[in-house]
Amino acid sequence: MIASSSLTKAECKLLDLGITEPSDIDVEAIAWVEGVRVQYGDLIGCEARLVGYGDQGIVTIQKGFDERRMRFSIAHELGHWNYHRGRSFSCRADDWVEGYSTKPIVEQEADEYAANLLMPAFMFNPLARAIKRPTFDSVIDLAAQFNTSLTATTIRLVESNTWPLILVSHTAQGRAWFKRSKDVPDRWFPQKDLDSDSIAFDRLFGNQERIRAQKIGAEAWFDSRGAERFDIVEDAIRISSSQVLTLLWIEDIEMLEDKIR
Template sequence: MTETRVTDDSPAEALLRSLGIDAPGDIDLDAIAWTVGAKVREEELESCEARIIGFRDRAIITVSKDGDPRRRRFSIGHELGHWMHHRGRSSICRTSEIGNPGAASQLEKQADRFAADLLMPRYLFASSLAEMKKPDFEGVDALAGLYSTSRIATSLRMVDLGNWPIVLICHSRSGRRYFKRSHLIPDHWFPREDVDASSPSFQVLFGTVDRTRPQNVSASLWFDRRDANRFNILEQSVKAHGNEMLTILTLADRKMLAATSA
Protein backbone atom coordinates (compact mmCIF):
# COMPACT_ATOMS: atom_id res chain seq x y z
CA MET A 1 0.00 0.00 0.00
CA THR A 2 1.35 3.43 -0.99
CA GLU A 3 1.50 6.00 1.79
CA THR A 4 0.06 9.41 0.88
CA ARG A 5 2.34 12.28 1.78
CA VAL A 6 0.55 15.06 3.66
CA THR A 7 2.06 18.54 3.51
CA ASP A 8 1.01 22.06 4.35
CA ASP A 9 2.05 23.32 0.93
CA SER A 10 0.05 26.19 -0.52
CA PRO A 11 -1.43 25.75 -4.03
CA ALA A 12 1.57 27.54 -5.57
CA GLU A 13 4.07 25.43 -3.63
CA ALA A 14 2.22 22.23 -4.53
CA LEU A 15 2.40 23.26 -8.19
CA LEU A 16 6.15 23.79 -7.96
CA ARG A 17 6.68 20.41 -6.29
CA SER A 18 4.56 18.71 -8.96
CA LEU A 19 6.94 20.14 -11.55
CA GLY A 20 10.00 18.87 -9.69
CA ILE A 21 11.35 22.35 -8.89
CA ASP A 22 13.95 22.11 -6.14
CA ALA A 23 16.11 25.21 -6.64
CA PRO A 24 15.34 28.95 -6.97
CA GLY A 25 16.95 29.09 -10.41
CA ASP A 26 14.45 26.53 -11.72
CA ILE A 27 11.43 28.80 -11.17
CA ASP A 28 10.78 29.66 -14.83
CA LEU A 29 7.49 31.58 -14.76
CA ASP A 30 6.81 31.41 -18.50
CA ALA A 31 7.16 27.63 -18.42
CA ILE A 32 5.13 27.30 -15.23
CA ALA A 33 2.37 29.46 -16.70
CA TRP A 34 2.29 27.27 -19.79
CA THR A 35 1.68 24.16 -17.67
CA VAL A 36 -1.53 25.71 -16.28
CA GLY A 37 -2.80 26.97 -19.63
CA ALA A 38 -1.51 30.55 -19.54
CA LYS A 39 0.78 32.29 -22.01
CA VAL A 40 2.91 35.25 -20.92
CA ARG A 41 3.73 38.17 -23.17
CA GLU A 42 5.25 41.62 -22.67
CA GLU A 43 3.78 44.81 -24.13
CA GLU A 44 3.63 48.53 -23.47
CA LEU A 45 0.85 49.08 -20.96
CA GLU A 46 -0.24 52.62 -20.13
CA SER A 47 -2.97 52.26 -17.53
CA CYS A 48 -1.88 49.14 -15.66
CA GLU A 49 1.12 46.99 -14.78
CA ALA A 50 -0.35 43.64 -15.75
CA ARG A 51 -3.56 42.00 -16.92
CA ILE A 52 -4.96 38.55 -17.57
CA ILE A 53 -7.70 37.57 -19.98
CA GLY A 54 -8.95 34.00 -19.86
CA PHE A 55 -11.45 31.84 -21.68
CA ARG A 56 -12.28 28.32 -20.52
CA ASP A 57 -8.92 26.66 -19.78
CA ARG A 58 -6.66 29.14 -21.59
CA ALA A 59 -5.40 32.60 -20.62
CA ILE A 60 -3.06 35.32 -21.79
CA ILE A 61 -1.08 37.25 -19.18
CA THR A 62 0.26 40.58 -20.39
CA VAL A 63 2.87 42.45 -18.34
CA SER A 64 4.49 45.80 -18.90
CA LYS A 65 7.83 45.46 -20.64
CA ASP A 66 9.15 48.55 -18.86
CA GLY A 67 10.63 48.69 -15.38
CA ASP A 68 12.39 46.24 -13.11
CA PRO A 69 12.49 42.62 -14.41
CA ARG A 70 12.08 41.35 -10.83
CA ARG A 71 8.95 43.41 -10.46
CA ARG A 72 7.64 41.88 -13.69
CA ARG A 73 8.22 38.41 -12.26
CA PHE A 74 6.06 39.24 -9.27
CA SER A 75 3.39 40.65 -11.59
CA ILE A 76 3.34 37.40 -13.56
CA GLY A 77 3.03 35.42 -10.33
CA HIS A 78 0.24 37.76 -9.21
CA GLU A 79 -1.74 37.24 -12.41
CA LEU A 80 -1.22 33.49 -12.15
CA GLY A 81 -2.74 33.79 -8.69
CA HIS A 82 -5.83 35.32 -10.26
CA TRP A 83 -5.90 32.52 -12.84
CA MET A 84 -5.65 29.78 -10.24
CA HIS A 85 -8.00 31.32 -7.67
CA HIS A 86 -10.37 33.62 -9.59
CA ARG A 87 -10.80 31.90 -12.93
CA GLY A 88 -13.69 33.23 -14.99
CA ARG A 89 -12.85 36.86 -14.26
CA SER A 90 -10.79 39.26 -16.32
CA SER A 91 -8.26 41.15 -14.21
CA ILE A 92 -6.44 44.42 -14.86
CA CYS A 93 -3.99 45.26 -12.09
CA ARG A 94 -2.51 48.68 -11.46
CA THR A 95 0.94 49.17 -9.93
CA SER A 96 -0.63 50.17 -6.61
CA GLU A 97 -2.51 46.85 -6.43
CA ILE A 98 0.40 44.43 -6.89
CA GLY A 99 2.67 43.65 -3.95
CA ASN A 100 1.18 46.41 -1.81
CA PRO A 101 -0.11 45.05 1.52
CA GLY A 102 -1.42 48.46 2.51
CA ALA A 103 -3.82 49.04 -0.37
CA ALA A 104 -4.82 45.69 -1.85
CA SER A 105 -8.33 44.23 -1.78
CA GLN A 106 -8.82 40.67 -0.53
CA LEU A 107 -8.68 39.35 -4.10
CA GLU A 108 -5.42 41.21 -4.73
CA LYS A 109 -3.98 40.01 -1.42
CA GLN A 110 -4.77 36.42 -2.36
CA ALA A 111 -3.03 36.91 -5.72
CA ASP A 112 -0.04 38.45 -3.90
CA ARG A 113 0.18 35.45 -1.57
CA PHE A 114 0.17 33.11 -4.55
CA ALA A 115 2.98 35.12 -6.16
CA ALA A 116 5.07 35.08 -2.97
CA ASP A 117 4.58 31.32 -2.57
CA LEU A 118 5.44 30.76 -6.22
CA LEU A 119 8.58 32.90 -6.34
CA MET A 120 9.79 32.17 -2.80
CA PRO A 121 8.30 28.80 -1.79
CA ARG A 122 8.63 27.96 1.88
CA TYR A 123 10.31 24.62 1.23
CA LEU A 124 13.22 26.52 -0.37
CA PHE A 125 13.08 29.96 1.23
CA ALA A 126 13.10 28.72 4.84
CA SER A 127 16.47 27.04 4.22
CA SER A 128 17.84 30.25 2.70
CA LEU A 129 16.68 32.24 5.72
CA ALA A 130 18.38 29.77 8.03
CA GLU A 131 21.69 30.76 6.47
CA MET A 132 21.16 34.47 7.23
CA LYS A 133 23.00 35.63 10.33
CA LYS A 134 20.76 38.63 10.98
CA PRO A 135 17.73 40.38 9.45
CA ASP A 136 19.23 43.29 7.53
CA PHE A 137 18.95 44.69 4.01
CA GLU A 138 22.31 43.23 3.02
CA GLY A 139 20.86 39.78 3.63
CA VAL A 140 17.58 40.74 1.96
CA ASP A 141 19.41 41.91 -1.16
CA ALA A 142 21.37 38.65 -1.32
CA LEU A 143 18.13 36.66 -1.14
CA ALA A 144 16.51 38.91 -3.73
CA GLY A 145 19.38 38.12 -6.09
CA LEU A 146 19.07 34.40 -5.46
CA TYR A 147 15.30 34.28 -6.04
CA SER A 148 15.12 37.08 -8.67
CA THR A 149 12.61 38.98 -6.56
CA SER A 150 12.25 42.62 -5.58
CA ARG A 151 13.59 43.95 -2.29
CA ILE A 152 10.12 44.70 -0.94
CA ALA A 153 8.71 41.26 -1.85
CA THR A 154 11.76 39.57 -0.32
CA SER A 155 11.54 41.69 2.84
CA LEU A 156 7.87 40.85 3.33
CA ARG A 157 8.62 37.16 2.87
CA MET A 158 11.42 37.37 5.43
CA VAL A 159 8.98 38.84 7.97
CA ASP A 160 6.44 36.10 7.23
CA LEU A 161 8.78 33.11 7.39
CA GLY A 162 11.67 34.25 9.57
CA ASN A 163 12.07 33.79 13.32
CA TRP A 164 13.32 37.26 14.17
CA PRO A 165 11.32 39.80 16.23
CA ILE A 166 11.16 42.39 13.45
CA VAL A 167 8.83 44.98 11.98
CA LEU A 168 9.03 46.09 8.34
CA ILE A 169 7.70 49.59 7.66
CA CYS A 170 7.21 51.49 4.41
CA HIS A 171 7.10 55.29 4.60
CA SER A 172 6.47 57.96 2.02
CA ARG A 173 7.22 61.61 2.76
CA SER A 174 3.60 62.07 3.77
CA GLY A 175 3.75 59.34 6.41
CA ARG A 176 3.58 55.60 7.02
CA ARG A 177 2.08 53.65 4.10
CA TYR A 178 2.00 50.19 5.65
CA PHE A 179 3.86 47.89 8.00
CA LYS A 180 4.17 44.18 8.74
CA ARG A 181 5.12 42.52 12.04
CA SER A 182 6.67 39.13 12.57
CA HIS A 183 4.67 36.66 14.65
CA LEU A 184 7.00 37.38 17.58
CA ILE A 185 5.96 41.05 17.94
CA PRO A 186 2.99 41.80 20.23
CA ASP A 187 0.18 43.83 18.67
CA HIS A 188 0.57 46.62 21.20
CA TRP A 189 3.90 47.63 19.65
CA PHE A 190 2.38 49.76 16.91
CA PRO A 191 4.68 51.98 14.78
CA ARG A 192 4.29 55.73 14.53
CA GLU A 193 2.86 57.38 11.43
CA ASP A 194 5.82 59.73 10.94
CA VAL A 195 9.61 59.42 10.93
CA ASP A 196 11.26 61.24 13.82
CA ALA A 197 13.69 63.90 12.64
CA SER A 198 16.32 62.66 15.10
CA SER A 199 16.26 59.16 13.64
CA PRO A 200 19.15 58.29 11.28
CA SER A 201 16.51 57.08 8.83
CA PHE A 202 15.15 60.62 8.44
CA GLN A 203 18.03 61.40 6.06
CA VAL A 204 17.09 58.41 3.90
CA LEU A 205 13.53 59.63 3.45
CA PHE A 206 14.16 63.37 3.28
CA GLY A 207 17.89 63.66 2.56
CA THR A 208 20.48 62.23 0.20
CA VAL A 209 21.40 59.08 2.14
CA ASP A 210 20.51 55.86 0.28
CA ARG A 211 20.97 53.42 3.15
CA THR A 212 21.80 53.43 6.83
CA ARG A 213 23.77 50.80 8.68
CA PRO A 214 21.96 48.85 11.41
CA GLN A 215 22.25 50.85 14.63
CA ASN A 216 20.73 51.05 18.09
CA VAL A 217 18.18 53.80 18.70
CA SER A 218 15.53 54.51 21.30
CA ALA A 219 12.27 52.68 20.64
CA SER A 220 10.49 56.00 21.28
CA LEU A 221 11.63 57.17 17.82
CA TRP A 222 9.41 54.53 16.23
CA PHE A 223 6.66 53.72 18.75
CA ASP A 224 4.20 56.02 20.56
CA ARG A 225 3.96 53.97 23.75
CA ARG A 226 4.73 55.99 26.87
CA ASP A 227 7.26 53.40 28.07
CA ALA A 228 9.06 53.16 24.70
CA ASN A 229 11.97 55.29 25.92
CA ARG A 230 12.93 52.47 28.30
CA PHE A 231 14.04 50.28 25.40
CA ASN A 232 16.47 50.28 22.50
CA ILE A 233 15.85 48.71 19.13
CA LEU A 234 17.97 48.10 16.02
CA GLU A 235 17.05 50.26 13.03
CA GLN A 236 18.05 50.13 9.36
CA SER A 237 16.49 51.90 6.37
CA VAL A 238 16.95 52.02 2.59
CA LYS A 239 15.48 54.11 -0.19
CA ALA A 240 12.69 52.37 -2.09
CA HIS A 241 10.75 52.94 -5.29
CA GLY A 242 8.95 56.25 -5.74
CA ASN A 243 10.63 58.30 -2.99
CA GLU A 244 9.59 55.76 -0.38
CA MET A 245 11.67 54.19 2.39
CA LEU A 246 11.77 50.69 3.81
CA THR A 247 12.82 50.17 7.43
CA ILE A 248 13.62 47.04 9.40
CA LEU A 249 13.22 47.37 13.16
CA THR A 250 14.58 44.56 15.34
CA LEU A 251 13.07 44.35 18.82
CA ALA A 252 15.52 42.02 20.52
CA ASP A 253 14.91 43.13 24.13
CA ARG A 254 12.93 40.37 25.86
CA LYS A 255 11.60 42.83 28.45
CA MET A 256 10.29 44.99 25.60
CA LEU A 257 8.50 42.05 23.99
CA ALA A 258 7.01 41.10 27.36
CA ALA A 259 5.85 44.64 28.16
CA THR A 260 2.06 44.96 28.28
CA SER A 261 0.10 47.89 26.92
CA ALA A 262 -0.75 50.31 29.67
Protein backbone atom coordinates in the same frame (compact mmCIF):
# COMPACT_ATOMS: atom_id res chain seq x y z
CA MET B 1 10.70 15.84 4.31
CA ILE B 2 8.10 18.54 3.84
CA ALA B 3 4.69 18.06 5.48
CA SER B 4 2.18 18.49 2.66
CA SER B 5 -0.57 19.75 4.99
CA SER B 6 1.34 22.97 5.62
CA LEU B 7 1.95 23.73 1.96
CA THR B 8 0.13 26.40 0.01
CA LYS B 9 -1.32 25.76 -3.42
CA ALA B 10 1.63 27.48 -5.12
CA GLU B 11 4.14 25.47 -3.09
CA CYS B 12 2.40 22.19 -3.97
CA LYS B 13 2.63 23.18 -7.62
CA LEU B 14 6.39 23.70 -7.35
CA LEU B 15 6.88 20.34 -5.68
CA ASP B 16 4.66 18.61 -8.26
CA LEU B 17 6.96 20.02 -10.92
CA GLY B 18 10.04 18.86 -9.02
CA ILE B 19 11.24 22.41 -8.39
CA THR B 20 13.32 22.61 -5.22
CA GLU B 21 15.83 25.41 -5.88
CA PRO B 22 15.14 29.16 -6.20
CA SER B 23 17.06 29.31 -9.48
CA ASP B 24 14.73 26.69 -11.00
CA ILE B 25 11.57 28.78 -10.52
CA ASP B 26 10.83 29.71 -14.13
CA VAL B 27 7.47 31.49 -14.00
CA GLU B 28 6.89 31.40 -17.75
CA ALA B 29 7.44 27.64 -17.81
CA ILE B 30 5.10 27.20 -14.84
CA ALA B 31 2.50 29.35 -16.61
CA TRP B 32 2.80 27.20 -19.73
CA VAL B 33 2.15 24.03 -17.70
CA GLU B 34 -1.01 25.70 -16.39
CA GLY B 35 -2.28 26.54 -19.86
CA VAL B 36 -1.30 30.20 -19.65
CA ARG B 37 0.68 31.91 -22.37
CA VAL B 38 2.83 34.89 -21.37
CA GLN B 39 3.38 37.71 -23.81
CA TYR B 40 4.93 41.17 -23.56
CA GLY B 41 3.50 44.31 -25.05
CA ASP B 42 2.28 47.83 -24.47
CA LEU B 43 -0.62 48.12 -22.06
CA ILE B 44 -2.63 51.21 -21.29
CA GLY B 45 -3.40 52.03 -17.67
CA CYS B 46 -2.07 48.78 -16.21
CA GLU B 47 1.07 46.72 -15.99
CA ALA B 48 -0.24 43.19 -16.26
CA ARG B 49 -3.41 41.70 -17.67
CA LEU B 50 -5.03 38.29 -17.54
CA VAL B 51 -7.62 37.13 -20.03
CA GLY B 52 -8.96 33.59 -19.91
CA TYR B 53 -10.95 31.41 -22.28
CA GLY B 54 -11.98 28.21 -20.51
CA ASP B 55 -8.79 26.37 -19.61
CA GLN B 56 -6.54 28.65 -21.63
CA GLY B 57 -5.27 31.99 -20.45
CA ILE B 58 -3.13 34.79 -21.78
CA VAL B 59 -1.09 37.02 -19.51
CA THR B 60 0.19 40.23 -21.04
CA ILE B 61 2.99 42.04 -19.25
CA GLN B 62 4.02 45.61 -19.92
CA LYS B 63 7.45 45.38 -21.49
CA GLY B 64 10.38 47.45 -20.32
CA PHE B 65 10.21 46.99 -16.55
CA ASP B 66 12.98 45.21 -14.72
CA GLU B 67 12.95 41.44 -14.74
CA ARG B 68 12.12 41.00 -11.06
CA ARG B 69 9.07 43.19 -11.31
CA MET B 70 7.88 41.36 -14.42
CA ARG B 71 8.35 37.97 -12.74
CA PHE B 72 6.23 39.13 -9.82
CA SER B 73 3.58 40.39 -12.25
CA ILE B 74 3.42 37.01 -14.01
CA ALA B 75 3.22 35.14 -10.69
CA HIS B 76 0.50 37.56 -9.50
CA GLU B 77 -1.58 36.90 -12.63
CA LEU B 78 -1.12 33.15 -12.08
CA GLY B 79 -2.60 33.76 -8.64
CA HIS B 80 -5.70 35.22 -10.29
CA TRP B 81 -5.72 32.27 -12.70
CA ASN B 82 -5.68 29.78 -9.84
CA TYR B 83 -8.05 31.54 -7.46
CA HIS B 84 -10.31 33.70 -9.61
CA ARG B 85 -10.66 31.84 -12.88
CA GLY B 86 -13.39 33.03 -15.20
CA ARG B 87 -12.63 36.68 -14.56
CA SER B 88 -10.30 39.08 -16.34
CA PHE B 89 -7.87 41.31 -14.49
CA SER B 90 -5.84 44.44 -15.14
CA CYS B 91 -3.25 45.03 -12.44
CA ARG B 92 -0.58 47.53 -11.51
CA ALA B 93 2.52 46.55 -9.56
CA ASP B 94 2.66 50.00 -7.95
CA ASP B 95 -0.59 49.36 -6.15
CA TRP B 96 0.84 46.20 -4.67
CA VAL B 97 3.35 48.21 -2.69
CA GLU B 98 1.85 51.61 -2.05
CA GLY B 99 -1.68 50.54 -1.28
CA TYR B 100 -0.46 47.46 0.49
CA SER B 101 -2.91 47.38 3.38
CA THR B 102 -5.99 48.69 1.59
CA LYS B 103 -6.14 46.71 -1.61
CA PRO B 104 -9.04 44.45 -2.53
CA ILE B 105 -9.01 40.90 -1.23
CA VAL B 106 -8.59 39.35 -4.70
CA GLU B 107 -5.43 41.41 -5.19
CA GLN B 108 -4.12 40.34 -1.79
CA GLU B 109 -4.79 36.70 -2.69
CA ALA B 110 -2.95 37.07 -5.99
CA ASP B 111 0.01 38.71 -4.20
CA GLU B 112 0.09 35.92 -1.65
CA TYR B 113 0.10 33.32 -4.41
CA ALA B 114 2.94 35.18 -6.13
CA ALA B 115 4.99 35.34 -2.92
CA ASN B 116 4.46 31.61 -2.33
CA LEU B 117 5.39 30.74 -5.89
CA LEU B 118 8.51 32.91 -6.08
CA MET B 119 9.66 32.51 -2.46
CA PRO B 120 8.11 29.26 -1.21
CA ALA B 121 8.47 28.83 2.54
CA PHE B 122 10.21 25.47 2.19
CA MET B 123 13.05 27.21 0.30
CA PHE B 124 12.85 30.68 1.78
CA ASN B 125 12.61 30.03 5.53
CA PRO B 126 15.78 27.92 5.88
CA LEU B 127 17.77 30.60 4.01
CA ALA B 128 16.11 33.38 6.03
CA ARG B 129 16.99 31.66 9.31
CA ALA B 130 20.59 31.29 8.18
CA ILE B 131 21.25 35.02 7.70
CA LYS B 132 23.45 36.68 10.30
CA ARG B 133 21.33 39.77 10.91
CA PRO B 134 17.95 40.72 9.44
CA THR B 135 18.93 43.98 7.76
CA PHE B 136 18.63 45.21 4.19
CA ASP B 137 22.10 43.86 3.35
CA SER B 138 20.75 40.37 4.03
CA VAL B 139 17.49 41.10 2.21
CA ILE B 140 19.47 42.21 -0.86
CA ASP B 141 21.26 38.83 -0.82
CA LEU B 142 17.98 36.91 -0.46
CA ALA B 143 16.40 38.97 -3.24
CA ALA B 144 19.33 38.07 -5.52
CA GLN B 145 18.91 34.37 -4.75
CA PHE B 146 15.18 34.43 -5.47
CA ASN B 147 15.34 37.01 -8.27
CA THR B 148 12.65 39.06 -6.54
CA SER B 149 12.31 42.75 -5.71
CA LEU B 150 13.63 44.20 -2.50
CA THR B 151 10.11 45.12 -1.36
CA ALA B 152 8.54 41.74 -2.08
CA THR B 153 11.47 39.97 -0.42
CA THR B 154 11.32 42.15 2.68
CA ILE B 155 7.57 41.59 3.05
CA ARG B 156 8.19 37.85 2.71
CA LEU B 157 10.92 37.94 5.35
CA VAL B 158 8.62 39.71 7.81
CA GLU B 159 5.71 37.36 7.10
CA SER B 160 7.93 34.29 7.43
CA ASN B 161 8.29 35.10 11.15
CA THR B 162 11.82 33.72 11.04
CA TRP B 163 12.98 36.91 12.81
CA PRO B 164 10.98 39.34 14.99
CA LEU B 165 10.61 42.26 12.59
CA ILE B 166 8.43 45.22 11.75
CA LEU B 167 8.45 46.67 8.24
CA VAL B 168 7.23 50.25 7.94
CA SER B 169 6.62 52.26 4.79
CA HIS B 170 6.80 56.06 5.00
CA THR B 171 6.23 58.89 2.60
CA ALA B 172 6.70 62.58 3.38
CA GLN B 173 3.07 62.56 4.58
CA GLY B 174 3.85 59.99 7.29
CA ARG B 175 3.42 56.27 7.75
CA ALA B 176 1.72 54.61 4.77
CA TRP B 177 1.51 51.04 6.09
CA PHE B 178 3.37 48.56 8.24
CA LYS B 179 3.64 44.82 8.81
CA ARG B 180 4.70 42.90 11.88
CA SER B 181 6.07 39.38 12.24
CA LYS B 182 3.71 37.16 14.21
CA ASP B 183 6.05 37.02 17.21
CA VAL B 184 6.04 40.80 17.69
CA PRO B 185 3.34 41.88 20.17
CA ASP B 186 0.64 44.32 18.98
CA ARG B 187 1.69 46.98 21.47
CA TRP B 188 4.71 47.78 19.28
CA PHE B 189 2.81 50.00 16.92
CA PRO B 190 5.07 52.32 14.90
CA GLN B 191 4.38 56.03 15.26
CA LYS B 192 2.91 57.89 12.34
CA ASP B 193 5.72 60.42 12.00
CA LEU B 194 9.42 59.75 11.74
CA ASP B 195 11.73 60.67 14.59
CA SER B 196 14.53 62.93 13.39
CA ASP B 197 17.12 60.56 14.93
CA SER B 198 16.00 57.67 12.74
CA ILE B 199 17.86 56.52 9.63
CA ALA B 200 14.49 56.50 7.89
CA PHE B 201 14.19 60.26 8.47
CA ASP B 202 17.58 60.77 6.83
CA ARG B 203 16.62 58.55 3.91
CA LEU B 204 13.39 60.43 3.31
CA PHE B 205 14.42 64.01 3.87
CA GLY B 206 18.13 64.30 3.32
CA ASN B 207 21.13 62.10 3.21
CA GLN B 208 20.79 59.59 0.37
CA GLU B 209 23.96 57.71 1.24
CA ARG B 210 23.40 54.19 2.37
CA ILE B 211 24.67 53.68 5.89
CA ARG B 212 24.60 50.55 7.93
CA ALA B 213 21.82 49.51 10.25
CA GLN B 214 21.98 51.23 13.64
CA LYS B 215 20.86 50.62 17.18
CA ILE B 216 18.31 53.18 18.27
CA GLY B 217 16.20 53.76 21.36
CA ALA B 218 12.83 52.06 20.85
CA GLU B 219 11.06 55.30 21.88
CA ALA B 220 12.11 56.80 18.53
CA TRP B 221 9.67 54.38 16.92
CA PHE B 222 7.05 53.57 19.55
CA ASP B 223 5.20 55.68 22.08
CA SER B 224 4.08 52.58 24.01
CA ARG B 225 4.73 52.46 27.73
CA GLY B 226 8.16 51.06 28.52
CA ALA B 227 9.65 51.74 25.08
CA GLU B 228 12.35 53.94 26.61
CA ARG B 229 13.87 50.89 28.32
CA PHE B 230 14.80 49.16 25.07
CA ASP B 231 16.98 49.46 22.01
CA ILE B 232 16.05 48.08 18.62
CA VAL B 233 17.99 47.73 15.35
CA GLU B 234 16.84 50.00 12.54
CA ASP B 235 17.70 49.87 8.86
CA ALA B 236 16.09 51.99 6.15
CA ILE B 237 16.26 52.16 2.41
CA ARG B 238 14.71 54.48 -0.13
CA ILE B 239 12.74 52.50 -2.72
CA SER B 240 11.31 55.32 -4.82
CA SER B 241 11.45 59.10 -4.99
CA SER B 242 8.71 59.32 -2.39
CA GLN B 243 8.89 56.17 -0.30
CA VAL B 244 11.21 54.80 2.37
CA LEU B 245 11.07 51.30 3.81
CA THR B 246 12.30 50.72 7.34
CA LEU B 247 13.09 47.36 8.84
CA LEU B 248 12.96 47.26 12.65
CA TRP B 249 14.53 44.26 14.33
CA ILE B 250 13.12 43.64 17.80
CA GLU B 251 16.32 42.13 19.05
CA ASP B 252 15.60 42.32 22.79
CA ILE B 253 13.60 39.23 23.70
CA GLU B 254 12.01 41.04 26.63
CA MET B 255 10.14 43.17 24.10
CA LEU B 256 8.60 39.99 22.69
CA GLU B 257 6.97 38.99 25.95
CA ASP B 258 3.23 39.54 26.14
CA LYS B 259 3.47 42.06 28.94
CA ILE B 260 6.28 44.29 30.08
CA ARG B 261 7.13 43.44 33.64
